[in-house]
Amino acid sequence: MSGTVEELEAGNEAPLSEEGSSVRISPELELPTEEDLLLAAAYVYDAQYNRNIPFETSPQAIRFYYLYNHWSMQIATYFFIFLDLSLALFEEPAVYPLPFLATSLVEVLCLCTFFGRLVQFAKVTSRTVFWKDTKNICILLTILLTLLDIIIYGTLRVFNIHSVRWSRCLRPLFLINFPESRQIRRAFRSIRNTLPEVLYVFLLLIFNVLMFSLMALKLFGDRNLKTVEGASYFTNILDIMFDLYVLVTTANSPYVMMPAYNLDWRYSLFFITYIVINTYIFMSVFLAVVYNNYRKHLKGFLLETSWIFFHFHFFSFAEMRPKLSVICYSQSFKVSAFPRAYMYLMQNEIRKLAYMKRHKMIKAFNILKTQEGPEFVVKEAHWKHLVKMVAPDISNSHRELLLRISDEEQKGYVDKKCFLRLADLLNIQVITMKFKRHPLEIWMPHVYKSSGSLFIQKIVQHRVFVWIYDVIILINAVFIALDEKNPFISYAEWVFLTLYIIEILLKLYTYEPKTFFARNQFWNWFDTLIIIAALMATIANTAIKSAIEYNSQQILDIIFILRLLRLIRIVDSIQRFRVILTTLINIIPTMLTFGGLVLVVYYMFAIIGMELFKDKVQFFSESSTDTHALDCGNPALKDSTFARSRYCKNNFNDLASSFIVLMELTVVNQWHVIAGGFALVTHEATKLFFIAFHIVVVILIVNIFVAFILEAFFVEYSLEKSEIETTIEKKIQELGMGIQEEDVPDGQLIDNMETNENDLSGGEEMQKQSSKGLFFRIASKRYRTVDALLQRMFESEISPEDEGPSLDEILNLSPSDMYPKNPTFENSA
């Protein structure tokens, strides 16, 4: 049995495996073979992460599948991709020049590893699937073209003929096309889908610019107006069009208007009309078009990056009583305030995912099923074995909870309906907050439990303790603002550092260290790391100073920045700020995808830019007495705005400079000056390079970014309203294992906790009765994304018996299939 379309069509293997699994339909407990379990685990794994890798079902392919998915392999792939990309730093024009032989050897090495990765993938999947995938073909082609380019360039170099390493533009394709980069691919797909609509709006915009340019030519062309620089004003239609296109981006406002406005104030109406129509209305329409498409296509973005680690609120340290053994489920579903109609907008993508997942889970079920009375089920032992294989790193107590949810009536087996939910259950982020007694309490219980010690702990836990430190931070902020040269001030810095260290030590005295440094305690980590770094830097600086009587400026800068970062904590003390900050922290992982997107585009433009403009503009340091310092080493720039603004360092002479120039172009302001400067040293037509960059980055990518932030905040706002309980939450409540908001008397809880501790250490032995001491709670604030929700909603509408359309149909779902088709039942048990 195979997950690929082709094999299903051929239909030759599927009955065989059905046969194979039906052999084991017997009431007695009989473990499936290791191979079957491996295959089932592979299906569940694939479903859990929505990976959609069509793997072969032979034992060898399955083993390759595990190898292929191993984290070390993925990290190695990314390492070589970034190594390949970073080669541009060492090639001419280089930041750190290396001989051509060295860089080309490294590049060939990278190409070899890419090829190896491809071979590995080919072993996992069938040949037909492999060759049907454009990604693989694209990688292969890129490898071949790059090799070709290296050979040609190397040969020509031997004969001292100048040529262009054009294949360097293709490098980002590796970043896009490996299966690990789904998010970036999705982003590009979304851009591609947006293009037609953006194009129409863009054409209208250009039409508009043209109209206004003609009007401007007519109105101002004959008046002999001069710009501030003394150039003729609005006399050439191409220049006017460029100027007015720049005005759309507002970069040359009000400069471009002034000569006409100085002549007669009524001419300003021309520019005001132009700005209202083009800058405000058209730019908003671009955002609307991009955003609208984003809502339809780009949601997967959030979907795939949403299994992020989550900072949870309901236990802030000030109020925390470290007496509960808690397994925190940091996921809950809040649907009520949610636009359900969204579902129709982008149902298809989601439905496809939901059906694919269902498909794989059914395959896994069919492998493991045994007959129990009238229905097929999966035995508890098999289920546990499977879960261990799929997610080897989850705790026993967690697995026990999942079993309890899957096998509600504790019948010793998991039925089909519950089994199909497994992939989702596994996706729920679990924070196991095992309570441990404070180490000091174990080592010297009498001292730790003495009244003095308890008093200290009580103070530290008190709200006022937090407030006092907030005030200290504020005072610290004032001191930072004061002049640091004053010895009193630098002495005060030592006092503050000591105070912060005392704070952390006190907290570590009061709270159990492992709880204090739990994965989700963002601010504890943040505080401690900053204080330790500051302490180390300060000591290093003092050591250096006493040794060589010289302050290292770098270290001082670092110390200063660390001091400032401490101030951020004050923001977290205020509830309203925390919500904003938490949302921002939550979207960081997705922003990394944008980072990838921007990297790809920047890299391509940087390579082209370097070929076009390298060494055309030179930078001379301020102190340089070279006469060329004033015209950036290029007479063409003499008296240009570019040179007068001292933009000489904004050049394409190496990768780092190129990226910085591109960043400046992304910010838009003054981009016409930069474009104008480079046009002067090369050719007027190179302005097209800058216009193309503006269209791609500012109109498309920045708008997608804005749309993404808007959507993230809207989701956050709508989730704030209310919530509904999930099955898991209900189950926890049913089991009586929920924690009430009210405190349970301390002594009783500690007893419970201790039973529980022993149970947890009991590992495999953990029995159902022991769970009386277990407490679960689902974190109440969770950043949940739109599609995960929708997928869930949609899945809840597929009955467990409905295995959905065939894989064929799923893969070919067209965007026009707005409503679910009648399900087909070919694979039903």
Place this chain on the structure above:
Amino acid sequence: MSGTVEELEAGNEAPLSEEGSSVRISPELELPTEEDLLLAAAYVYDAQYNRNIPFETSPQAIRFYYLYNHWSMQIATYFFIFLDLSLALFEEPAVYPLPFLATSLVEVLCLCTFFGRLVQFAKVTSRTVFWKDTKNICILLTILLTLLDIIIYGTLRVFNIHSVRWSRCLRPLFLINFPESRQIRRAFRSIRNTLPEVLYVFLLLIFNVLMFSLMALKLFGDRNLKTVEGASYFTNILDIMFDLYVLVTTANSPYVMMPAYNLDWRYSLFFITYIVINTYIFMSVFLAVVYNNYRKHLKGFLLETSWIFFHFHFFSFAEMRPKLSVICYSQSFKVSAFPRAYMYLMQNEIRKLAYMKRHKMIKAFNILKTQEGPEFVVKEAHWKHLVKMVAPDISNSHRELLLRISDEEQKGYVDKKCFLRLADLLNIQVITMKFKRHPLEIWMPHVYKSSGSLFIQKIVQHRVFVWIYDVIILINAVFIALDEKNPFISYAEWVFLTLYIIEILLKLYTYEPKTFFARNQFWNWFDTLIIIAALMATIANTAIKSAIEYNSQQILDIIFILRLLRLIRIVDSIQRFRVILTTLINIIPTMLTFGGLVLVVYYMFAIIGMELFKDKVQFFSESSTDTHALDCGNPALKDSTFARSRYCKNNFNDLASSFIVLMELTVVNQWHVIAGGFALVTHEATKLFFIAFHIVVVILIVNIFVAFILEAFFVEYSLEKSEIETTIEKKIQELGMGIQEEDVPDGQLIDNMETNENDLSGGEEMQKQSSKGLFFRIASKRYRTVDALLQRMFESEISPEDEGPSLDEILNLSPSDMYPKNPTFENSA
């Protein structure tokens, strides 16, 4: 019976009127008194337009209510408001100076009319309601304060003491506070509601700016860096904060970065981090916060301005067969793709409106009801009378259709359920497209129906005719781009003008003129007006030229602009462009509300700006030899960026200049130069004026504008998907009066049409049987707004018997009442 809360509480009048109306519960047809009808009509009118004016029920008050709502009164009010506002043009510093006595007399006149309008309103409503309304108190206070200011200023002037006309800032309050300006008020309310959340984000932003400023001071302060102008770079914390705040708006990028970047490229990372966090993330968060609030509060905006006239698509002239007598309903409800969950987000505002409307309709019903069998109904005659009073300008056929919808089974009366819908039915925009035979056909049927004439008509109606003219326009565009001095080109312009005139004449020959110039034929109007204007201008120019041998440049400019505007028509020929254009045209009315909003804010800032900066900066024309021309007449500006950029005309020396400067500040680019210039001539602290303007206009208003455009396009996109039929559309189909997409054979239709024509001219006599010849069709593309839809959806959930909570409860609905309360039945029939 009164619509006010207070009277309902007192409960003394209500039973009386119930009594009064129950007198008429008799089976025979007995017209209610004229007064009763007037009152009922007033209720329906109020419900139809959601006016919510709590009028008294005495006959005198009702008559005042009609007078108060009369269009002439409303226009007069607006005239005086704008007169009052425009006084700033004539007061010192003036564009056209007038003596103080003249302007103050006009102002007193305006104040008197405002007072009169207020007295009028006081007569309509009860005293308690009048004094409870903050709007009225606000207007009264403003009138008093303005009078006081005029007296004080006048007195001081007599003694030659300089003082400030501070009350001029208050003038926009009149624009906001009169009941006619609901939309602007709503916009301001929305801004007020957004403020707390914006404030928190803004504080975080400021905190961020402060943090980075401290860092910048530390990193760059000691390095003796110089800006391009030679000023010290990043040494003063206040200057750094201002520079970094400006960098958030991108206005001084990359200028502000260059000195540090020239020193070491790694310092650019500081600025890049800053820009990513503050410009991209924080500015998007502002948009998200404003947009989110907008979705909740500002929808009413669209709601109230949505009864706009609509350009309808389904009959483009190229395909139109002028043979159908059609009443076009330009409204249809398309719900399917619509986020129903929106409803929960802003249910309250909408529910309030829906209940208010229901309340008034029930009051009107109770006045007119007669008993018919077991239920209370409104007789057809009363109903017709009522409709005529409420909407005197709708056609008989339209009224007949409404009756048919309200009285489905033609029983001769309208039941309660249908009566309650009346306000909505009346709101449906009706385009009566009476077919008239072409006048030429009537005058000389033989010539018009001759084969030659028919051939011409066929050509004009053909698609190719449109294409030919599209090509002509394109050729015209090329000619416009060419140099106009060439006599051949200017001759060609005559040819084009002739061609366009021929086109219009041909179209008028083919299509019936009244149909051609129907209200909704935007492009026909557009074309014709432009051609006529161009013709007139060209003739005028020729006349002037031959008379005084001199081309009037103004007229030439106008001719040229008219020529260019003609080119716009080409855009309308392409379907995809037309959709975008239509959406843009549709949102023009709502954009006027933004115009009002911007006017209010600009006016206030302009008045303050004029007081602060008047005559501090002087403009000298280019040719001026005055030595002050280089420093804008102010030595403080010598060598400043402001003067060097020749920004001298960007000043606050009169209202027009102030508005243009404020526009430039809205566009943001170079705003720090303008702010810096004015800070030099006055005081550093005046930068706060510019920062305040930036916060109010760019962060709040521009974001609301962007949110509005986004929402308008989203609605348009979601409406494109699919549609469901309305009750009216269903009724039309049921009656068999719908027009199929297929053509009905011509002859038959003409027959029908002619019967119909006669019927229509029959006026009052129109009987049910005549409607066989009537055809209705609902326009298929309609810009519908979110809330109207939601209100409808919500209303459909109130059963006709449910009169909703009492008025009290409605007015006090708190935002937390997310679900409908149990209805109370105190008023039930």
